[in-house]
Amino acid sequence: MKHYSYAEWQQYVKDEMGNSLREELEGHLYTCDQCLDIYLQAVTANETSLPTLPNETQFTDRIMVMVPVTNCNVSKVEITKTVPDTRLFHYLLAAAATLLLMFTGVFQTLASYTSAFEKPMIQEKKPKPSVTEGVINRTFAWMDSIEKKEAIKK
Template identity: 65%
Template structure:
């Protein structure tokens, strides 16, 4: 796996890379713990140069105002979680009592059983059987002549 240098992560933190290079580094962060540690060191080292928020509480309040209200009381009845749970429970009970699960289980069981194939004699066994049959027919002919 390719690892990136501390200087490269410094460039990333300072936003000195192209969009393609930034995406490549971001994707790499998802898979590499070692580079994640180096990235965090670069962020910590550049923490003083990053812009500071003048009023943290005001910023948080503005963001929270932009988040849509997810209160269940404002939603129609068919968009509430309780309706979906009841619908799933009803579908499960219907499938159970109609025998769908039983037929799926028996079908899965039939797939697990080994398929018994008719045993075909090998070529050697076939030659031996034909030889014995031929020898028996010769013995019968000899017996008839006597």
């Protein structure tokens, strides 16, 4: 991944580069945290040269006036009156559905299926004994049989 220098980020902040390189730098900011840190350093260093808003509240008010209003004849009072009614309706609908599912036994049936999911799907397989372990086990079994035969003879 190509990283950009501090000088390039300063040019970006001061708007001293072409559109193609500008778009490339903007795209790079989305993927590179290292360059984002350098960019923030360049912004901080050039903070005094950036334009400032003389009156932020007036700016916000002017922008809000320019935002198009949708063609809606409903006043704010009417909207606030209908919102609690829809919430109450949704609450009652959810409560009725819960009671219906409880009384029909759906939840009980679902609870019985959960035991099947609680069991592990993959069972542990015991590893096969190696050839060496098999030979050792047979040797000990053979030696035990010889000791038993000698014990019987005595």
